[in-house]
Amino acid sequence: MLVEFDLIQRHFGLPFYSLGQSNSATVLTGIGDDCAVLKIPLNQLTFVSTDTLVEGVHFFKEDSPSLIGWKSLACNLSDLAACGAMPLGFTLNLSLPGVDENWLIEFSKGLLWYAKQENCPLVGGDTTSAGLNGNKTISITVLGQAPSGHGGFHRSLANAGDDLWVSGRPGLARLGLLIEYQNRDQLGLFCSPSKLSELQSLLSVLPVELRACATQALQQPEARLVLGKSLRSFAKACVDLSDGLIGDLGHIVQSSALRANVSLDVIQAMWLRFWPDLAQNHNCESFLKILVECTLQGGDDYELCWTASPIHRNLIQKLESSPLRIGSLASGQGVWLTQNGHESTLAPSHSYNHFAELTF
Amino acid sequence: MLVEFDLIQRHFGLPFYSLGQSNSATVLTGIGDDCAVLKIPLNQLTFVSTDTLVEGVHFFKEDSPSLIGWKSLACNLSDLAACGAMPLGFTLNLSLPGVDENWLIEFSKGLLWYAKQENCPLVGGDTTSAGLNGNKTISITVLGQAPSGHGGFHRSLANAGDDLWVSGRPGLARLGLLIEYQNRDQLGLFCSPSKLSELQSLLSVLPVELRACATQALQQPEARLVLGKSLRSFAKACVDLSDGLIGDLGHIVQSSALRANVSLDVIQAMWLRFWPDLAQNHNCESFLKILVECTLQGGDDYELCWTASPIHRNLIQKLESSPLRIGSLASGQGVWLTQNGHESTLAPSHSYNHFAELTF
Numbered sequence: 001m002l003v004e005f006d007l008i009q010r011h012f013g014l015p016f017y018s019l020g021q022s023n024s025a026t027v028l029t030g031i032g033d034d035c036a037v038l039k040i041p042l043n044q045l046t047f048v049s050t051d052t053l054v055e056g057v058h059f060f061k062e063d064s065p066s067l068i069g070w071k072s073l074a075c076n077l078s079d080l081a082a083c084g085a086m087p088l089g090f091t092l093n094l095s096l097p098g099v100d101e102n103w104l105i106e107f108s109k110g111l112l113w114y115a116k117q118e119n120c121p122l123v124g125g126d127t128t129s130a131g132l133n134g135n136k137t138i139s140i141t142v143l144g145q146a147p148s149g150h151g152g153f154h155r156s157l158a159n160a161g162d163d164l165w166v167s168g169r170p171g172l173a174r175l176g177l178l179i180e181y182q183n184r185d186q187l188g189l190f191c192s193p194s195k196l197s198e199l200q201s202l203l204s205v206l207p208v209e210l211r212a213c214a215t216q217a218l219q220q221p222e223a224r225l226v227l228g229k230s231l232r233s234f235a236k237a238c239v240d241l242s243d244g245l246i247g248d249l250g251h252i253v254q255s256s257a258l259r260a261n262v263s264l265d266v267i268q269a270m271w272l273r274f275w276p277d278l279a280q281n282h283n284c285e286s287f288l289k290i291l292v293e294c295t296l297q298g299g300d301d302y303e304l305c306w307t308a309s310p311i312h313r314n315l316i317q318k319l320e321s322s323p324l325r326i327g328s329l330a331s332g333q334g335v336w337l338t339q340n341g342h343e344s345t346l347a348p349s350h351s352y353n354h355f356a357e358l359t360f
Numbered sequence: 361m362l363v364e365f366d367l368i369q370r371h372f373g374l375p376f377y378s379l380g381q382s383n384s385a386t387v388l389t390g391i392g393d394d395c396a397v398l399k400i401p402l403n404q405l406t407f408v409s410t411d412t413l414v415e416g417v418h419f420f421k422e423d424s425p426s427l428i429g430w431k432s433l434a435c436n437l438s439d440l441a442a443c444g445a446m447p448l449g450f451t452l453n454l455s456l457p458g459v460d461e462n463w464l465i466e467f468s469k470g471l472l473w474y475a476k477q478e479n480c481p482l483v484g485g486d487t488t489s490a491g492l493n494g495n496k497t498i499s500i501t502v503l504g505q506a507p508s509g510h511g512g513f514h515r516s517l518a519n520a521g522d523d524l525w526v527s528g529r530p531g532l533a534r535l536g537l538l539i540e541y542q543n544r545d546q547l548g549l550f551c552s553p554s555k556l557s558e559l560q561s562l563l564s565v566l567p568v569e570l571r572a573c574a575t576q577a578l579q580q581p582e583a584r585l586v587l588g589k590s591l592r593s594f595a596k597a598c599v600d601l602s603d604g605l606i607g608d609l610g611h612i613v614q615s616s617a618l619r620a621n622v623s624l625d626v627i628q629a630m631w632l633r634f635w636p637d638l639a640q641n642h643n644c645e646s647f648l649k650i651l652v653e654c655t656l657q658g659g660d661d662y663e664l665c666w667t668a669s670p671i672h673r674n675l676i677q678k679l680e681s682s683p684l685r686i687g688s689l690a691s692g693q694g695v696w697l698t699q700n701g702h703e704s705t706l707a708p709s710h711s712y713n714h715f716a717e718l719t720f
Contacts, residue, residue: 034439035407047395050451091410093499139453139499
């Protein structure tokens, strides 16, 4: 763990020191030794999750290093949130084509800023060469905790009759990605010519505030840690939406051997609340179709999606992040989409795949 | 954590299942969910360490995937060993330029074989694209435990008068690396022309058994977990030799504000025991010089180096791995080399640096 000791110490050592103090009862030894040593409080379970971000795959080479730092941790903490766990600390593996001090200064700033916000100290890490032509690769492993009575929300625990909920506004991150590609004049690379003009029309009339929200959802997501903690008493199954609503919901219905009915009307209404003038646009129907696709297929949202008994409906509605009840669970299998109360259709089983080209 | 869910499940899921059972009291949820959930036994501390291996930097593209898998875990577990901790589980981040099923089959075989040997289940991970031209990157984070009374061997706890010990035969891995470069006809790239012929002469007369040991030390190291555990009662400061003896020992003397005296005679005697015929070789002196440099400067050994009071000398000598007493600690600073009882010289402050070219 000590390769490039100086590099770690220089960029990640000092800010950690103050962070370490905020968690000093837990972190007995932080970065700089062979291992970090943590004291897990009595009657707590330890939660572990890990994720990698690769330049050119998960972020653009020119993206703000500070936002990359922020997001690298956020998408990991989102996995803890999806289990109702609160952060204990994290490790960082950086693989870089060379030592770019300016990039490291900004990257560590964004990363440690968010770490401080979530009280999640950096406890270990290493920095290695990615080879001269290699891409920057960022792997983060987060550790979290929750009381022994709460073993996480198992995705197999959904019941027929459960409500289906999402936090925030899933789909915003995919919209943000489309805006990014538009800014780079690369939109055409990622959709069919017939869709391109429709997409361009949509983006050309997008309200400024919605555009800003979408960009922020893509670049600076926040893990729903407080919500996840609040859900400990209510949720049965819970996932985060890193791979897209249909894909992630697919894991719940598969593990629980149930069918999910997702209301397209509710998702359309969500977008119309965000963008009330859309209803007057003569392209309203086709634009809404694109926005709903962002919600269903778009990855990179770090919202939560969970199931809960209808008896908790009123309490859940009052939780942070304006939870949205988008459907319910029933016997059967697969993810089904219902519209206008009509017979539903089976959702295409497509989830976010970083190996595939972005298809829209 | 669910990107490429199928890939993880296919290559790492089934073997884990049997591993998971062997640790079922600890691993409540393993791979396949957002987080792994671990139950840390009462009165135990948790140890965390993380390391990355990059193709072309830490291993050759053509290396056996199964040995790469083995070594990726071994060098991480070595950090636990250096803290006297025993493994709880690990997470894996794989970043690959594409899906090479054959490589994954062999890689997971070697990785999980060693994981099983050390009773260290895979509890989480993800697989991402490294981009088409990217290098394979393997990040592993290990979790370990030790009783609360044992907080790890802090490198600042060495005392003046302590003996200085190493396990096994440090330097073998560097010798193995030289053999690898020789096999690839690339030895000349990594040393000056004046040294090249000397090195070639040495390698041409290297006994077959020593050659095999060196190659194994490079390709299939084993973490000194049992030794680390045994040392809980004896060691003051302890590190593993991943960055080379002088470099890693440098961390101990710096943190403990002491001077280390390392006996070159002991290290020479170690090599002569390995290779008794060397004493009759007319190049004995210059060959020994190279071998001793392998020990002092060579990285990638996963042996332990520790300090302990002389009162434990007899007990330590009986521990596994044939510990070698290579010197002692005294007041002062720096790492000093003594030979033939003569005045010592300050060791060059060079440690293994994956960003630099291999200089020998």
